[in-house]
Amino acid sequence: MKLLTPTPWSDYELIDCGGFEKLERFGAYVLARPEPQAIWDKTLSDAEWESKAQAYFKREKGNSERGEWLTKQGMPDRWTGTYPLGSQKLTYKLALSSFKHVGLFPEQAANWEFIYQKTKALGVEKPKVLNLFAYTGVASLAARAAGADVTHVDSVKQVISWSRENMELSNLENIRWMVEDAMKFVKREVRRGNTYHGIILDPPAYGRGPDGEKWVLEEQINELLKLCKQLLNPQQHFFLINLYSLSFSALIAESLILRIFEKTENPEFGELYLPDSFHKKLPLGIFYRFATV
Template sequence: MTTTTDIQLLTPSHWKDYELIDCGDFEKLERFGDMILIRPEPQAVWPKSLSNAEWEKRYHIKFKGRSATSGEWLKKNPKLADRWHIAYRNDLVEIRFRLGLTSFKHVGIFPEQAVNWDYIAESVKAIKNPKPKFLNLFAYTGGASLIARAAGAEVTHVDSIKQVVTWANENQELSGLQDIRWMVEDALKFVQRELKRGNTYHGIILDPPAYGHGPKGEKWKLEDNIRAMMRDVVQLLDPEEHFLILNTYSLGFSSVIVENLIRTSFPAVQNLEVGELYLQATAGTKLPLGVFGKFRKFK
């Protein structure tokens, strides 16, 4: 008998400091706090819902790409800050972020990940172990790390880029948190060492890029490395209580691929959910932003 899992479409429901206003013509118009940005968006292949004149009237800063990987920010008012703060809160926890204008169009958060943050907070709170342990792989500026720590977990944060780990530490301080364990390390090598040490975790999230490099030049290519990563990561799960999220943003990966990866890596999986994350524009369109697979087991 073939096992099938319903495919879910999920979008954040708690964001007050973030809004996708419109998207189309390979761009998106977004509000982060009081700042409204225009950024490139390769998924937005449809026409804009609002007029170009409306976009021009609303935005404060827009990104102009020089290449596929870099560009510059153009400000309506030169006095606008390059950095500012926003908050995220759900029914269980609240965290804060320092945002900033980077040369590769990012500002320090991926708003669609709030769906995964909610799942993390709920799962950490449901674990009966008084000291749940959480591992964040490919952790970027630490949204998942902050949420897990605020919910009461002991957190290990792993990313290969020192600058973004430093950024994540700033977000920890802004959020009034402490004692996250910071690791500037190649994620796959870290997982393999943890296996040798016999360490386990109650919760794990991995959000791997399509391509990347470790701190010592280690190469990561999603389709080449994800199978070995999943095979090893599931062995780090506490056998009694656990949850795991695999999140991918790659045009070549579907939710069915993610489901197959999880089921073949962890045949004992329970309560598996798979689907797609998207942001709902207030102008009406949905912007797809990656696929996920997640599961959990509690006592």
Template sequence: MASTTNIQLLTPQHWKDYELIDCGDFEKLERFGELVLIRPEPQAVWPKTLSEAEWTKRHDIRFKGRSATSGEWLKKNPKIQDRWHISYKNTDVAIKFRLGLTSFKHVGIFPEQAVNWDYISESVKSFKTAQPKVLNLFAYTGGASLIAKAAGADTTHVDSIKQVVTWANENQEISGIDNIRWVVEDALKFVKRELKRGNTYNGIILDPPAYGHGPKGEKWKLEDHIMEMMRDVVQLLDPEEHFLILNTYSLGFSSVIVENLIKTAYPKVENLEIGELYLQATAGIKLPLGVFGKFRKIKK
């Protein structure tokens, strides 16, 4: 069957606990639950829609960078806690996250990924396989892992940073989920070992960084290693029923590059969708936050 490619622009819908209010001048104003944060945003190269006075009035916490990789959080009210919880719910599942103010401007979640979470739960629920197996690589604090498990999948979560996996485990506990398999390991090494074991998965999620390090100092550079990774992971897909999501944040990667990667690694791909993830600000502007490629095959 000839493969078809659909190009899409996608943004999360109906998420009560998250809102991008505005973005511009290399910052974003966003609400997580009841707290409104200002954080750096290198993609927001246009002017702010709302006034600086409005931003100042509305925010609770602002991140001020000391360098390109670290900084500090300035709170309007010192009684504001460094940790808090938010929820996410779609038509299939509901999960919770513990958020936190880190020194790297992150809070433990990438909201635009909710589009991929919906695709994961929809895929798992639609599979004929009794308990689909899902592998989440570069899995961070586990949003995709929680969604897959809550939808009924036997889920393996792989990340190279132990503290991040611990955070993901906290999210599992507050979500009322259990039995996700946690693996602290270099993602590429894990995939190669799974190939040797002869294991297969019905779903594979890849959300690789531009740069990274494994627990034993292994180096990851997206443009150097992504083709090798793709050629390996497609061999782990169950041939009869599967989905795969590749998401990248690299400014140098377009959706066409992602399409070429997938089609080169998996020439028999069906139902391929590629495109761009963005957040729609209530002030009116769109914030692009990565490109994706995804496909699935369901038993007739």
């Protein structure tokens, strides 16, 4: 079992975490927002957090997700950041959303590297990569930057628009955008006999498709993975899944994958985490990934 954390890069830093919150720097701006897994005490004082943070997310009463950002003068609603990948630089938009998110999950940088490297190593002229529950699409950018023909699937039209902005900011083009329920899309691709050299899944614990389709991770992930097995090119491939449900462990991911795929080449599984400036490790999900190369 592995513990993965990104190589530090200039546009992101986890400064401190604790008291069910995290203090992060995205580019030039420092944000404080909720973090349910930071159950220990903060290292810095509340006064230091207040002096550093240019934006603080305040939850709505009785709602663990929605809320509003309280900002200091000079804090923009939107800005950009960059991530160096190979010989290229990915550029992404950041924004203060009403769901505490900003458009980027920094711990995923460890997986962006995996996607880029494995896509390059496939030895296929234009490998096909499918990104499901793709959010704002930095994983899609990583595959496209490595030369893949990328299909990006998300159920939220506004998120697809955000992803397109990220593609254009990164001077990339020709990603295929699908505003669709992931399960419906995969079932249709299986019926059509399509296959992909790379499949990326980043499913939420709960969600809704564009037509109100219900997604519950525990109830549907097993079926979705069985369908993904049929879509994965049997000779040359990579596969990556991230899971964020607090009730899931890396051992559940391993058991799920091995029961369905039976044999995986070069498997890696474990936890993703971010270290703060005081060497506390903040866990931020589990992963399982494998590749023929």
